[in-house]
Amino acid sequence: MREGEPLPRDAVKRRFVGETIEVSFPDSARLVKKPGAPVSFTWRGKIYRIARVVAEWHEHSRFPHGVESWSRPPYAVRSRSAHGSWGVGRVYYRVETDEGMVFELYYDRRPRGQRREGQWVLFARCDVPGDRGTGDESDD
Numbered sequence: 001m002r003e004g005e006p007l008p009r010d011a012v013k014r015r016f017v018g019e020t021i022e023v024s025f026p027d028s029a030r031l032v033k034k035p036g037a038p039v040s041f042t043w044r045g046k047i048y049r050i051a052r053v054v055a056e057w058h059e060h061s062r063f064p065h066g067v068e069s070w071s072r073p074p075y076a077v078r079s080r081s082a083h084g085s086w087g088v089g090r091v092y093y094r095v096e097t098d099e100g101m102v103f104e105l106y107y108d109r110r111p112r113g114q115r116r117e118g119q120w121v122l123f124a125r126c127d128v129p130g131d132r133g134t135g136d137e138s139d140d
Contacts, residue, residue: 012094019043021122023042059089102127108121
């Protein structure tokens, strides 16, 4: 990884994963709407400890990539902004593990079934300059 500023999101080559993961937090309390970055996550039976958060960004739309702007009437768009943001959006983190691998994960705030909490998803494995990853993760 480069020292200083993180690489822009579009400058990082990603291998899409899209699998739910289990995460661990420090003993302190966490918020349901914005829980913060975890200290580790478990993917395919392996625990990855997070050494640092490289970047963080938010997507607060119910519809990705601007779909809302052309597919919904203006009164519906205004209505959504008046009703708040509970259960809407994702919080993304690009993290580097203690092994030097870089991943992007996100917390999807949308509730699932009877659960009021969202879920954590491993979005992608990133290939960035200086990545010391072992390459032993399979893409299957």
